[in-house]
Amino acid sequence: MTTETRKKTKTGPTAERTGEGNMAVTEIVMPRMGTPDVLTQRRRPLSSPSDDEAVVRVEAAGVSFAEVQMLRGRYFNQPKFPFVPGYDLVGRVTEVGADVTVIEPGQRVAALTETGAWSDHVVLPAGKLAPVPDELDPTAAVAVVxxxxxxxxxxxxxxxxxxxxxxxxxxxxxxxxxxxxxxxxxxxxxxxxxxxxxxxxxxxxxxxxxxxxxxxxxxxxxxxxxxxxxxxxxxxxxxxxxxxxxxxxxxxxxxxxxxxxxxxxxxxxxxxxxxxxxxxxxxxxxxxxxxxxxxxxxxxWPKYFREDVTKLFDLLARGELDATIDEQFPLSRASEALEKLDSGKVTGKVVLVPDGE
Ligand SMILES: NC(=O)c1ccc[n+]([C@@H]2O[C@H](COP(=O)([O-])OP(=O)(O)OC[C@H]3O[C@@H](n4cnc5c(N)ncnc54)[C@H](OP(=O)(O)O)[C@@H]3O)[C@@H](O)[C@H]2O)c1
The missing domain is CATH 3.40.50.720 (NAD(P)-binding Rossmann-like Domain)
Structure with missing residues (x-):
């Protein structure tokens, strides 16, 4: 869709965007096969959501065994290098496209992305987002996505x-x-x-x-x-x-x-x-x-994702389920996080959080 034909987007109180291209995204790139130290960080302009998409400010992103496999070129659905890794995330919606009705700016959401979550902002189809109760810690929530x-x-x-x-x-x-x-x-x-x-x-x-x-x-x-x-x-x-x-x-x-x-x-x-x-x-x-x-x-079963992840969030919120978090790392230290998971010294989940938190 061109800028001319795009309908207006809706923003909430947490939106930082002041106009297309005005905001930069910081993201981690896996440029080639190798060891975790090949990861790099880059900045690029945040693209505007199309009519059925939402912008999410990432609060926590999971580090998973899939990225260990991707770094060796051995993931079954291996993405082409270079790409931004990140299998899942929890974050706040900052902006939605004109046709989005299921999710509102300001709402906390979770998504299974397969790639792309190791970023401070992502643009995703709104239909892929599941609501996350506000009282949940994003780190615990992402561990059960x-x-x-x-x-x-x-x-x-x-x-x-x-x-x-x-x-x-x-x-x-x-x-x-x-x-x-x-x-x-x-x-x-x-x-x-x-x-x-x-x-x-x-x-x-x-x-x-x-x-x-x-x-x-x-x-x-x-x-x-x-x-x-x-x-x-x-x-x-x-x-x-x-x-x-x-x-x-x-x-x-x-x-x-x-x-x-x-x-x-x-x-x-x-x-x-x-x-x-x-x-x-x-x-x-x-x-x-x-x-x-x-x-x-x-x-x-993509059709069951929302239903099943919601059950898990409910169990977390009621205190019936605990998520085992091994360690959280700032996004800029993603290579250390991946190295730790690859070392086998982990019990539970390794999570990336925004720098400064
Ligand atoms: N099919 C899917 O949709 C799906 C989704 C998620 C994950 N997975 C797969 O699930 C696996 C685990 O992922 P994860 O994120 O849980 O990884 P993880 O946190 O690194 O856990 C791996 C576990 O495997 C154990 N382990 C290693 N070698 C073993 C062996 N020879 N026999 C028995 N256990 C062994 C480790 O035990 P110690 O650390 O005690 O040695 C550790 O508990 C990966 O293969 C991943 O690709 C598949």
Whole structure:
């Protein structure tokens, strides 16, 4: 749409814009493959929202494993370099296009962006925004956007867990894993979860039975703890261990595969690790033995995003769910934040906040 045909936008009390191009955006750029120190910061004019878009001043943006993969060129939906990373955000609407009625300037919102959130302002389709209760801390709220919706949908829309069941969570200390564990415990589901040796206590505190994935004989320990097999397994590791995950299932159980973290440093095409996974999942799914196997990705049900993230915000607001925040970094230190996540020394979520907060 040209400037001549654009309708007027609506601004609220928090809007900083005084005219098109008058405001600059500060954003982080991933220019090429490499280590986190390749990230750069740039400024550019903020573009005006089109009629169905909104401008959001970012209050918190998540740092996720997807960016670790993108930096190695190994994310399944790899964006072309250079690009602005950032999978999810929480912020305040400062301006909306003329046709936007669902969201108002001044409102706090969340969005799943896949890329682009590591910025102080973003322009997004208003239909992608979900309202966030004002009383929530933006840092806690952003921790349940991608990771929370992933965990919620895998538990309640895919595996359809019920009170009294037992599930197995690989990486129960991670961003998704901590939320899978907390949400399962909230639903009165027993959790057996793996973590490295130094994170065993953190996993126990979440209410799970911790196992150490490097030294324990995990399948044998799970057989001892769940004699009839578990009701669901959540596997983000992939690789040959996926067969162990399948074998842990009891009758009627569901294997949910949702990542290939174990092949992060593999050579060859980035989609290659998915081929044997998808083939095995399909084969297992077709076996007439009452068990199910499926691959989950967070964009599988865009129509449920608003509904599911709203449930998670409600749980946070009522104090029934906590988000585990490992550390928050100012936007200008995004490379340190990504380096920390990549180091494996993280328990929970790493978050970027505007400089000076
Ligand atoms: N499909 C989707 O839509 C979707 C959405 C979100 C995330 N994901 C995927 O989910 C995965 C986790 O993301 P995240 O943000 O939670 O990452 P994260 O915070 O870095 O957590 C990774 C977790 O994996 C554990 N881990 C590492 N190697 C392991 C192994 N060999 N066996 C078992 N656990 C292992 C780590 O445990 P220690 O730190 O204790 O070693 C840590 O708890 C990534 O692969 C990501 O791509 C997928």
């Amino acid at each position: 991608t990771n929370g919706v992933t965990a919620w949908q895998m538990l309640h829309r895919v595996a359809e867990v019920k009170a009294g069941e037992t599930v197995f969570v690989h990486g129960a200390s991670g961003g998704v894993g901590t939320l899978l564990t907390r949400l399962a415990r909230l639903a009165d589901v027993r959790v057996i979860g793996t973590a490295s040796a130094e994170k065993q206590d953190a996993v126990r505190e979440l209410g799970a039975i911790p196992l150490e994935y490097r030294n324990d004989d995990v399948p044998a320990r799970v057989r001892e703890l769940a004699l009839d097999g578990v009701d669901a397994v959540f596997d983000h590791v992939g690789g040959p261990g996926l067969t162990d995950s399948w074998r842990m299932l009891g009758s009627g159980g569901t294997l949910v595969s949702y990542g290939v973290a174990g092949t992060l440093d593999a050579k060859g095409h980035r989609l290659r690790p998915f081929v044997p996974i998808v083939a095995r999942l399909l084969f297992w799914k077709l076996l007439p033995n009452g068990r199910d196997a499926t691959f989950y990705y967070v964009d599988r």
